[in-house]
Amino acid sequence: MLNNLQKEIIELKDKKNAIILAHNYQPSEIQEIADFIGDSLELCIKASEIENKDFVVFCGVDFMAETAAILNPDKKILIPEIRAECPMANMLSAEEVKIAKEKYPDAAVVLYVNTLAEAKAEADILATSSNALKVVESLKEDTILFGPDNNLASFVAVQTDKEIIAIPKGGHCYVHKMFHEGDVAFKKEKYPNSELLVHPECDKEVQNLGDAVLSTGGMISHVKNSPSKEFIIATEVDLITRINREIPEKQAIPLLDDAICKTMKLHSLEKVKKSLIEELYPVEVDAKIAKKSLNAIKKMIEVSK
Numbered sequence: 001m002l003n004n005l006q007k008e009i010i011e012l013k014d015k016k017n018a019i020i021l022a023h024n025y026q027p028s029e030i031q032e033i034a035d036f037i038g039d040s041l042e043l044c045i046k047a048s049e050i051e052n053k054d055f056v057v058f059c060g061v062d063f064m065a066e067t068a069a070i071l072n073p074d075k076k077i078l079i080p081e082i083r084a085e086c087p088m089a090n091m092l093s094a095e096e097v098k099i100a101k102e103k104y105p106d107a108a109v110v111l112y113v114n115t116l117a118e119a120k121a122e123a124d125i126l127a128t129s130s131n132a133l134k135v136v137e138s139l140k141e142d143t144i145l146f147g148p149d150n151n152l153a154s155f156v157a158v159q160t161d162k163e164i165i166a167i168p169k170g171g172h173c174y175v176h177k178m179f180h181e182g183d184v185a186f187k188k189e190k191y192p193n194s195e196l197l198v199h200p201e202c203d204k205e206v207q208n209l210g211d212a213v214l215s216t217g218g219m220i221s222h223v224k225n226s227p228s229k230e231f232i233i234a235t236e237v238d239l240i241t242r243i244n245r246e247i248p249e250k251q252a253i254p255l256l257d258d259a260i261c262k263t264m265k266l267h268s269l270e271k272v273k274k275s276l277i278e279e280l281y282p283v284e285v286d287a288k289i290a291k292k293s294l295n296a297i298k299k300m301i302e303v304s305k
């Protein structure tokens with residue numbers, strides 16, 4: 001049952017001819033009013049297919065809203081809270097990518113979608129946690145510069161014959177770095193029949209203990225299709241609330257209750273309402289940068305479909 005504020009937002013959204021997109025890490029109350037919830041790749045694909053809408057309200061972090069803006073130059077993209085930034089996306093600047101390209105002129109550049117538009121403009125192709133291996137394998141080059149997430153880079157490196165050079169050294173997600181092997185042992189003792197699903201941004205030691213290493217969207221599909229009933233989930237807590245709301249016959253258990261992406265939680269229903277009324281905050285990308293980065297985004301979507 002939706003509350004009054006949620007109902008008000010849905011009415012407003014229709015009046016403004018807007019669509020609300022939300023990442024899997026959004027709080028439940030926002031997931032419930034979204035037209036579409038997904039992982040980074042699903043959101044990119046959805047953003048590339050929006051027709052006949054004037055506004056896109058993006059409940060996610062900066063790089064996601066920027067990507068939607070690049071894909072929709074004719075629409076107004078709004079982010080309800082301007083401070084919703086992904087710290088990892090700030091770990092790799094366009095300048096650092098240029099320096100790496102000079103050092104390895106024969107390498108292809110694969111950047112995680114968790115980068116800002118200026119860095120994306122320096123990429124040959126983008127990747128997400130659900131398609132990184134496929135993207136790397138689609139390229140003719142044998143050497144790949146891959147950034148900024150070092151754990152995703154090593155997840156790909158062990159599955160390909162290509163040389164993966166991670167840039168920058170130490171690129172990481174602070175949320176997925178919270179998980180340790182001891183946390184797995186602790187939860188496994190309590191839920192011995194459960195499967196462990198791990199996000200590729202987690203450290204290798206935790207990935208190695210997983211029954212599967214998957215993007216957040218991949219985790220949802222896995223839970224739906226697996227005969228198991230219980231799943232320990234090594235990612236952000238609101239992916240777990242989505243699974244438990246949408247697949248009530250299964251049980252998803254967070255590996256850690258405090259694995260919370262703080263900036264994802266800066267959005268709220270009140271801010272979504274304000275965003276629709278006052279058209280806040282518009283996400284704009286410099287036209288030259290947008291044009292350059294659009295190539296890398298489109299290439300990724302082509303490879304992934």
Ligand code: 13P
Pocket residue numbers: 024038039040041114128129130173201214215216217
């Ligand atoms: P997904 O694409 O798997 O949802 O991951 C996004 C992200 O930011 C993970 O921290």
Ligand code: SF4
Pocket residue numbers: 061086087088089114173174175176236261262264
């Ligand atoms: Fe960025 Fe990590 Fe938050 Fe994902 S969970 S948006 S990578 S800080």
